[in-house]
Amino acid sequence: xxxxxxxxxxxxxxxxxxxxxxxxxxxxxxxxxxxxxxxxxxxxxxxxxxxxxxxxxxxxxxxxxxxxxxxxxxxxxxxxxxxxxxxxxxxxxxxxxxxxxxxxxxxxxxxxxxxxxxxxxxxxxxxxxxxxxxxxxxxxxxxxxxxxxxxxxxxxxxxxxxxxxxxxxxxxxxxxxxxxxxxxxxxxxxxxxxxxxxxxxxxxxxxxxxxxxxxxxxxxxxxxxxxxxxxxxxxxxxxxxxxxxxxxxxxxxxxxxxxxxxxx
Amino acid sequence: xxxxxxxxxxxxxxxxxxxxxxxxxxxxxxxxxxxxxxxxxxxxxxxxxxxxxxxxxxxxxxxxxxxxxxxxxxxxxxxxxxxxxxxxxxxxxxxxxxxxxxxxxxxxxxxxxxxxxxxxxxxxxxxxxxxxxxxxxxxxxxxxxxxxxxxxxxxxxxxxxxxxxxxxxxxxxxxxxxxxxxxxxxxxxxxxxxxxxxxxxxxxxxxxxxxxxxxxxxxxxxxxxxxxxxxxxxxxxxxxxxxxxxxxxxxxxxxxxxxxxxxxxxxxxxxxxxxxxxxxxxxxx
Numbered sequence: 001x002x003x004x005x006x007x008x009x010x011x012x013x014x015x016x017x018x019x020x021x022x023x024x025x026x027x028x029x030x031x032x033x034x035x036x037x038x039x040x041x042x043x044x045x046x047x048x049x050x051x052x053x054x055x056x057x058x059x060x061x062x063x064x065x066x067x068x069x070x071x072x073x074x075x076x077x078x079x080x081x082x083x084x085x086x087x088x089x090x091x092x093x094x095x096x097x098x099x100x101x102x103x104x105x106x107x108x109x110x111x112x113x114x115x116x117x118x119x120x121x122x123x124x125x126x127x128x129x130x131x132x133x134x135x136x137x138x139x140x141x142x143x144x145x146x147x148x149x150x151x152x153x154x155x156x157x158x159x160x161x162x163x164x165x166x167x168x169x170x171x172x173x174x175x176x177x178x179x180x181x182x183x184x185x186x187x188x189x190x191x192x193x194x195x196x197x198x199x200x201x202x203x204x205x206x207x208x209x210x211x212x213x214x215x216x217x218x219x220x221x222x223x224x225x226x227x228x229x230x231x232x233x234x235x236x237x238x239x240x241x242x243x244x245x246x247x248x249x250x251x252x253x254x255x256x257x258x259x260x261x262x263x264x
Numbered sequence: 265x266x267x268x269x270x271x272x273x274x275x276x277x278x279x280x281x282x283x284x285x286x287x288x289x290x291x292x293x294x295x296x297x298x299x300x301x302x303x304x305x306x307x308x309x310x311x312x313x314x315x316x317x318x319x320x321x322x323x324x325x326x327x328x329x330x331x332x333x334x335x336x337x338x339x340x341x342x343x344x345x346x347x348x349x350x351x352x353x354x355x356x357x358x359x360x361x362x363x364x365x366x367x368x369x370x371x372x373x374x375x376x377x378x379x380x381x382x383x384x385x386x387x388x389x390x391x392x393x394x395x396x397x398x399x400x401x402x403x404x405x406x407x408x409x410x411x412x413x414x415x416x417x418x419x420x421x422x423x424x425x426x427x428x429x430x431x432x433x434x435x436x437x438x439x440x441x442x443x444x445x446x447x448x449x450x451x452x453x454x455x456x457x458x459x460x461x462x463x464x465x466x467x468x469x470x471x472x473x474x475x476x477x478x479x480x481x482x483x484x485x486x487x488x489x490x491x492x493x494x495x496x497x498x499x500x501x502x503x504x505x506x507x508x509x510x511x512x513x514x515x516x517x518x519x520x521x522x523x524x525x526x527x528x529x530x531x532x533x534x535x536x537x538x539x540x541x542x543x544x545x546x547x548x549x
Contacts, residue, residue: 052430080430091298092480093423101420105431110413138478158431 004063005030005162005192006051011060013043013050020046022216023060030161033188033206036196038213044196047213048166051194052080065161077105079155079163079191084148085171089140095150096122096135102157125153129183145176152183162192169199181206268503274390278509281392282495284400285456285465290473290488291411292449293466295442297474298422302467304341307356308443309450309462311337311363316384317370326384327399330459331451333363338447342440387458387510389499396455403448410445411484414438419480456495457510465491468517472524494520 006028013021021043028034038044049055050062053069062069065076079102103118126132129149139147148168155163165184169177177199184193185206195207212218269275296305315333319326337359344355371378383391392400411418420428421438429435453462473486498513 052426054426054429075430075432078430080427082424082426087424088298090474091423092474092478092483093419094478097419098423101416101423101427102431104417104420104428104433112414112416114416140478154427 003030004028005032005065006194007061007063008051009061011050011057011062013046013055013057015046015055019215021050021057021213024213024217025060026211026217028192028194030192031188032192032194033184033208034194034211035207035209036194036211036213037198037200042214044213045166048164048194048196051164052078076162077158077160079158079160081148081151081155081163081165081168083167083170084144084151087139087147089147091139093139094135095126095131095137095139095142098139098150099126099135099154099157102154105158121159122157125156129153129156143172143176145172145180148172148176148180149183152180156187160191162194163187165193165195165197167197168195169197273394274392275503277392277394277397278389278499279496280397281389281400281456282499282513283492284397284404285453286469286488286491286495287404288407288449288452289465289469289491290484290486291407292445293470293491294473294480294484294487295411295418295422296446296466297470298480299442301446302463303353303356304345304443305446305450305466306463307360307363308334308337308341308447309459310360312447312450312454312459313368313384314363314366314370316381317367317374320379321370321374325395327396327451327454330384330454331448334447334450335444337363338443339440342443346436346439383458384454385458385460386508387454387456387461387513389456389502389509389513392455400452400455403452407445407448407452410441415481422480457513461510461514464514464518465494468521469494472521475524475528490517490520 004027006026008024008026011021011024011026012019024047036044036047046055050057051064051069053062053064053075056070064078067074067076069076099122100114100118103114103121104112123132123135126135129152131146131149131153134142134146134150139150142150148171152163152165152168155165168180168184172180184195187193188208209222269279296302312330312334315329315331316326317329318333319329322329340359341352341356345352367381371381382388417428417433417438420433421435421442425435428438449466450459450462453459453465457465469487469490470483472490473483477483477486494513494517498516499509501507501516502509502512
């Protein structure tokens with residue numbers, strides 16, 4: 001039995017000829033609830049893309065659920081939750097159809113129809129996440145928090161062992177925000193979860209472990225952040241308890257960032 | 265006009281061509297609108313003019329040349345879109361003009377009198393031949409089959425390409441197929457509205473349909489119906505008043521688009537006035 005969900009060894013990846021992440025090694029055990037934090041442009045989303053098989057690294061090996069994602073023919077089953085804000089809200093698709101698309105991965109056929117089994121899986125998940133009343137709605141008629149929950153539901157419909165979320169609380173109000181993290185906490189009893197986030201508030205209350213990304217990995221361990229780690233990651237002092245504004249600068253500081261980029 | 269349709273073969277062909285093109289307009293137009301490929305489709309359409317010129321120069325059927333060129337252009341567009349992260353605007357713009365320029369050069373060096381090219385540029389539905397109809401029929405069948413046999417996959421791909429890739433769909437294959445279908449569609453429409461006017465006929469029906477439905481299948485069906493109406497009434501008007509058919513169809517489609525936007529916004533304003541509190545409650549849920 002393989003106990004490692006994600007295994008990155010010495011991974012470097014470029015983004016448009018600029019090194020975005022440098023020589024990262026990261027092991028995520030099964031059952032983990034990992035938060036990846038770091039400044040904008042710190043390579044968080046590139047790291048996520050590398051793990052998803054969307055962005056081929058220039059160096060290193062990427063193993064997800066025991067499969068070498070850039071080599072093996074068979075893909076690992078991953079539930080991916082993109083940012084809700086990246087969607088065209090006017091797209092003519094209902095909530096139910098969004099969930100059902102997760103079932104397209106298992107077996108290709110012409111004139112593909114969803115099986116009763118697929119529909120049952122979708123309905124169960126919608127009930128679990130209290131979205132069942134919205135199933136016929138077009139996605140534009142949902143609030144930001146509801147759409148984000150729909151995207152989580154879709155990832156669950158894949159029936160994955162691992163879920164990756166990209167800024168799940170970026171476009172939602174504070175009450176949906178805590179409900180989303182509560183949902184994730186519950187799911188974590190069965191599923192490995194990795195969250196890329198700006199949300200430092202969530203750090204101590206929900207994550208089991210934490211990775212701080214800025215170009216390279218600065219910290220990977222339990223989620224009790226010290227000011228020292230935060231300073232290293234963000235390259236400048238950040239207010240640990242800033243509510244709503246995750247990156248408030250307290251003192252004036254010189255930018256000693258490796259790439260000379262001011263962290264945003 | 266009905267009498268003319270019964271009596272003249274060319275009128276029957278014209279009507280049939282209008283109906284055939286409405287099918288691809290509705291299906292592919294919807295994809296173009298949802299995937300925001302208007303400029304890319306324009307590029308593919310215009311580059312097919314190079315093939316028309318080549319057809320004249322080498323002495324084969326120009327529309328076959330258009331088919332080859334739009335096929336090559338769609339593969340090129342898809343490849344460039346995949347290979348580069350930066351936007352493909354510049355490439356599309358250059359492809360667009362190069363295609364036109366090649367067509368003009370080929371026609372200029374073709375010996376003898378310069379051929380009549382306006383029917384390819386602006387369409388002439390009254391000159392659609394039996395061979396044209398046969399070719400349109402084949403292309404429309406290919407496009408329709410490709411859309412319906414993968415319908416759920418198309419829906420997933422159009423809505424969220426990244427997620428589709430992550431769950432193991434062959435999104436690269438779908439992207440190439442999509443551009444090829446756009447290429448074929450352009451060729452179907454050349455005889456009807458001409459390659460310069462093609463874009464409006466591809467975009468107006470689905471853009472109107474989008475205002476009134478939130479269901480992808482219904483949007484396609486409604487677009488096909490609208491395309492057929494524009495084709496039929498455009499043909500009618502152009503026959504009665506003896507004006508260019510392609511331009512008439514396009515003006516009809518364009519005018520209907522703006523009228524629909526106006527109607528939709530008026531309806532919404534009225535709805536808001538009547539039940540402002542109701543709507544407000546709905547959003548809170």
